[in-house]
Amino acid sequence: MIGQLRDKCRRLLQDGAVQVVIGYGGASTPDGMPHPIFVRRPDDVDKLVWNDRCMSNLTTYLTRDAVKALGKPAIVVKGCDARALVVLEQECQIDRSAMHVIGMACAGVGSPRAPKCASCDVHVPALADEVIGEAPETTGPADSPYSELEEFLKKSTVERFAYWREETARCIRCYACREVCPTCYCRRCIVDKNRPTCIETSATVKANFAWHVTRAFHQAGRCTGCGECTRACPVGINMRLLNQSLARAAEEHFSYRAGTDRETPPIIGAYGLEDKESFIR
Amino acid sequence: MNNIYMPDLMEVVEVQQHTPDVKSVKIKFQDPALAESFTFRVGQFGMFSVFGAGESTFNICSSSNWKGFLEFCFRKTGKVTESLWQADEGDMIGFRGPYGNSYPMEEWEGKNLIFIGGGIAMPPIRCAVWYALENRAKYGNITVLYGARTVKDLVYADELDKWAEQERVRVIRCVDPGGETPEWKGEVGLIPHVLERAGVSAENSVALVIGPPIMIKFTLPVLDKMGLAKADVYTSLENRMKCGIGKCGRCNCGPVYVCKEGPVFSFEQLSRLPVDY
């Protein structure tokens, strides 16, 4: 697979079809996680790698000025990453026709396997311009993406609140969760606003709670479950669970799953007379 | 143990509005012992608080010879200055300072002083002008070239008149082309151009130039042509600050902390620093 990827990228750069390949490159340690790299010269495509440690969701770079300035990109995506492209396109943050999307067939990443992989139904990325690799042999139907949530909801509200208190108490407000997220692209985040201050910047339980709940709400109907936020968190806050809760609500109440269908209008941000809320009429 | 982040309480004595978005405030210490003992040097700055909104950095724009009160001047731009805009006589604000280095007024003794300022940059020049006037014998000719975009944007315009009445003081005021009114009797033009045609002598002179980066960029070559060395041209830098005392790591310009080794720099010093401001 890696040979195919490098050949393809070499040709794309040589032909001038793209100016930069956003892909995975060498790790700083032998068994480490490959880093995001930005290949501009055809000879440098040999720096591209592909393995089950390619954790990053590279689509987060598509909305960054310094990367946009490099020119038309080719981007390497896993199936879970590619779903963010749908949301970004629906929200007019990317021009899907102005990039070349290379999907990599993937059996799962991380060791141990990332929690998201057990419920993966996009081992072969959908919506890519081309796919390298073949569907892996799966060991059966994918788990429900909400299995952890369903277990959690068996706890009482008191227990659940105590859990979130403990989780958010560890938050150091580094915003790694926000910065890795492809759909957190606001130039000025709500937490950076001070006229008025909506969310205090202090790392207290109160303000941390407000931060995580607000971010989850802002991701409602938009989060594609790539799990990067949870992986990026230095202190292990289980944001994925919060996001799952809102994603399930979107499915249950609006039959909507973010990042799966380019044609369906997004549930938050699109309004129609058929909407069930009476105030819209 | 002393709390270095704890402001002193100051009472607003007077508020003066200069332009649609610029006010100056005169404050006095609540603590009479502090009012008595407090000193500073012109060029230094303070951290001024509106409790609940936060702290902001302003030059202390009153002369260091004036006892019992301080003055600062601000443009309404952000959270703290919007709150400061509401300040009235009798209100309490906080003050921490004086911080930073200062104008080398002793080194400038015996020299002719050229002050050049644009817009909201008048206040940090004002304190030096008053100081020099109050020690008139120690300084040579004083030239003040001050300009703003329009007549309405001139800050401390009334004091310019008072300075012009003093001995060996020349005041040149100007507005940008298009900024003049029919009654305007001053110069019309951008500061570098007005400076060029003003025919100010650079003999035995030092200059203090404060203003937006673009104004400084085009004024420096004029001063150079006039014969002033970079080491004799000074400015006061602005960088975002929070603690003002060299701890929070925010205001550094390359290897120097603006709050500790500045904000007053000569252009010779600045030429050795990266453009990190």
Add this chain to the structure above:
Amino acid sequence: MSEMIAQEALPGLVDKWLAQGKRVAGPSVVKPGYCLYVELESSAQLALEGFVRPRNSIKEFVFPRHETVCRYHFSGHTVETEDCDPPQSEQVIVGARPCDAAALPILDHLFTWDYEDKFYTERRKATTVVTLACQTHDDECFCTSLDLGPAAEQGSDVLLLAMPGGYEVRCLTDKGKALFAGETRTAEQAAVVPPGPPVTVTPETVMTYLQASYDDPMWIDLALRCLGCGACAYTCPTCHCFDIVDEGTAAGGCRVKNWDCCQFAMFTQHASGHNPRPGQSQRQRQRIQHKFRIYPEKFGVMLCTGCGNCARNCPVGLGVLSTLKEAAGHGPVEVGS
């Protein structure tokens, strides 16, 4: 000949210190895969092996993420202010890594530079640091490049070194001696400490490069993958930048000091809209300049202890070490090239 304690004596000591009313902090596995320094409620929480080093650092016990520096109350036009003091209770940090302890004497310079920050110095005075020599390291560790090592003593009051049956105890300061007085017994052997990581960079070379090459375009490419979060700075033992804000209501509130990070876009943003460091390349350059040029020029020590937390916690693996290697490989850059 050395002094030692038995293996099981250490948790016993932790419980004893807790019973004495001291605050005790140490590494703890808060959830699988996440070992963090936390305040301990009992010795049962203390984790001493199974990981290279905790993901965070001990700085938060002398320089908290968030603290109040003064309070204010409104009544009509007047404001009353109230001074604040840091907590006065003694604390012990047990099981700290030498690279964490070494950060404290480095930070002392800044927090006492002309103005003494009592919030730091009083906590520091009330803290006794008990370090545990490292038995293992990983590829992100580079303490040896900064004149430190698995049994470095800088910043430590007591150094524990694992040996058969327990720990050798080296009391390095009066505070350390007081804490362990009467707790140790003599032993025949001394502990053997494994070697640390091989030296990979020379900070002095990097400093020379940084002094000569501010405008090197290297920073643009290097910072492309930087996401501008604070994971590196907040988990770093020596990063100390902070913000001061007011938080409260119409009745009054607190002026607080919170951690801040030079990688955030708003860090140097002026109210006018101007930003001296508008992009990630300038902000990454600032971080490395601060650690390996600005701080040593002022205080004679590097603002880094080679712990590797930045690389391990960075979501895209951009650590200080990889940047240093890149910088060390560059000579001084001619202006204009």
